[in-house]
Every structure is written in C-alpha cells, then in structure tokens.
Amino acid sequence: MIDRYCVFGHPVAHSRSPIIHAAFAEQTGEAIDYTAIEAPLDDFAGAWRAFVAEGGRGANVTVPFKEEAFRLCDTLSRRAQRARAVNTLILGGNGETYGDTTDGVGLVRDLVDHGVALEGARILVLGAGGAVRGVLEPLLATRPASLFVANRTAEKAAELAEDFTDLGDIAGGGFDAVAGPFDVVINGTSASLAGDLPPLPEDLFAAGATAYDMMYGAEPTVFLQWAAERGARCRDGLGMLVEQAAESFFQWRGKRPDTAPVRELLRRSLS
Numbered sequence: 001m002i003d004r005y006c007v008f009g010h011p012v013a014h015s016r017s018p019i020i021h022a023a024f025a026e027q028t029g030e031a032i033d034y035t036a037i038e039a040p041l042d043d044f045a046g047a048w049r050a051f052v053a054e055g056g057r058g059a060n061v062t063v064p065f066k067e068e069a070f071r072l073c074d075t076l077s078r079r080a081q082r083a084r085a086v087n088t089l090i091l092g093g094n095g096e097t098y099g100d101t102t103d104g105v106g107l108v109r110d111l112v113d114h115g116v117a118l119e120g121a122r123i124l125v126l127g128a129g130g131a132v133r134g135v136l137e138p139l140l141a142t143r144p145a146s147l148f149v150a151n152r153t154a155e156k157a158a159e160l161a162e163d164f165t166d167l168g169d170i171a172g173g174g175f176d177a178v179a180g181p182f183d184v185v186i187n188g189t190s191a192s193l194a195g196d197l198p199p200l201p202e203d204l205f206a207a208g209a210t211a212y213d214m215m216y217g218a219e220p221t222v223f224l225q226w227a228a229e230r231g232a233r234c235r236d237g238l239g240m241l242v243e244q245a246a247e248s249f250f251q252w253r254g255k256r257p258d259t260a261p262v263r264e265l266l267r268r269s270l271s
C-alpha cells in the first residue's frame with residue numbers, strides 16, 4: 001500500500017500543501033499520496049485515527065487544529081513543547097504519534113537562505129498569537145542580540161516573552177514600547193488580513209534591515225508596502241510555507257527537497 005500523508009484543516013480546500021508535497025515527491029522520486037482532509041471541528045483525534053487506519057503515515061496540521069494535534073501526541077519535539085502546537089504528525093513504528101512544529105525552522109531557513117543575518121541581529125516580532133509562539137524557539141536559537149515581541153494586547157506579548165527568557169534576550173510589550181532601530185522585523189499578526197497596519201514608529205528600520213510578513217499573497221501586504229516605502233528589504237511568507245513543508249517532508253521521508261523551484265511554482269500560481 002502506498003504511504004499516505006495529508007493536511008488536516010477546516011476549511012482546507014485553499015491549502016497549497018498538496019501541490020507542494022506532490023512537487024517534492026516528484027523531485028525526490030518518493031512514491032507517496034498526499035491529500036487535503038477537512039476534519040470535523042469536534043473530533044480531530046478521530047480524524048487522525050481514521051486516517052492512520054487507512055494507511056496514513058503522517059500529516060500536516062493547519063488552522064484550527066494545531067493545538068488539538070499537540071494534545072493528542074504521545075511524544076513531542078522540544079520546539080513543539082515550546083510552541084504548544086503541532087503542524088507535523090508522524091506515525092511511529094510502535095503506533096505512537098510523534099508531533100513536531102516546523103513553522104519556525106521554515107521561517108529561519110527562508111531568512112538565512114536569502115542572506116538575512118540573524119545571529120547578533122536586533123529582531124522585532126509583531127503579534128503574540130499562536131503563529132508567533134510557534135517561531136520563537138528557532139528564532140532564539142539563531143542567537144540574535146535581542147528579540148522584542150510587540151502586540152496590540154501588551155500583556156499577551158509580555159507573558160509570551162516570559163515563557164522564553166531562558167533561551168535568550170527576549171522581552172515583550174505593546175506597540176508603544178517599540179524602540180528601534182531593528183535589523184529584522186517580522187509581522188506575525190493577522191492584521192494584514194483586515195488590511196490593517198500595526199501602529200509603528202517611522203524610525204523602525206536600521207540601514208539594510210529586512211521586513212518579513214508571515215502572510216503572503218499575489219500583492220504585498222500592507223505591512224510590506226509600508227516597509228518598502230521606508231527602505232527595508234521585503235519578503236513575504238511564501239518561502240516559509242515551502243520551507244516548513246520541506247522540513248515535514250524530510251522528517252517523513254528522510255530526503256531534503258530542493259525548495260527553490262517549488263517556491264517559483266507557487267509564486268507563478270499566485271499571479
């Protein structure tokens with residue numbers, strides 16, 4: 001029986017993961033089947049068990065199931081424990097479920113592969129929700145000089161940062177506490193979805209700074225437009241999407257796909 005993988009979400013029809021993993025499979029010669037499955041909102045664990053019973057070997061997990069996936073795992077990677085969320089499920093030989101989160105490594109790899117220096121950098125992360133929690137451990141592992149988490153709800157940022165103080169120089173607060181300049185500014189809020197821009201000071205960016213938005217689309221987000229007008233080098237989250245998928249694929253199949261052509265494929269499909 002062919003090894004089966006899937007992405008669970010609700011809704012999930014929009015997910016690009018099947019396209020990405022089909023491209024990885026073709027490139028690496030791995031014979032896998034990868035589909036999108038809309039799991040019921042009230043029984044994610046049941047959907048995973050049913051999938052395993054039908055030959056499922058692993059899965060990606062997207063909104064709104066990442067926390068529920070975390071709870072059903074028998075064992076977890078350290079970064080998933082920190083994230084309190086899982087985007088990659090792996091069925092072990094013993095039938096146990098192992099959970100990992102590859103979003104943060106995906107973000108870091110996309111930045112580093114594009115020449116963005118993180119070690120020693122002054123980093124600002126906007127937002128304090130699940131998406132940001134998921135990337136803090138890998139970001140701090142790059143040994144930045146400092147990392148500030150800014151959020152509309154200041155207390156959430158302060159509490160989130162508090163959970164990571166053992167890993168590096170990290171603090172959190174409201175947007176009014178943002179004091180630049182920064183070398184790297186990462187937008188992990190969902191403000192772009194509403195076309196909103198967090199209130200940010202004009203002197204946010206150091207010379208040669210990079211602005212990154214975890215979101216992506218056919219057009220630059222409001223945040224990236226604002227950043228480009230202020231001279232920052234801009235990247236959207238499409239690369240992060242492909243890199244997190246590549247890391248999941250590596251964990252399942254032991255092969256590292258070449259991400260550049262897949263990124264191009266997706267970019268073309270957006271326009």
Ligand code: ATR
Pocket residue numbers: 126127128129130131132151152153156188189190191194196197198
């Ligand atoms: P996700 O899983 O995408 O992180 P989330 O946990 O709901 O989703 O978090 C959304 C994040 O975007 C939060 O940091 C939220 O700020 P609050 O904690 O103050 O709610 C932020 N956000 C959403 N809409 C925003 C907006 N219009 N302006 C600024 N921040 C916004």
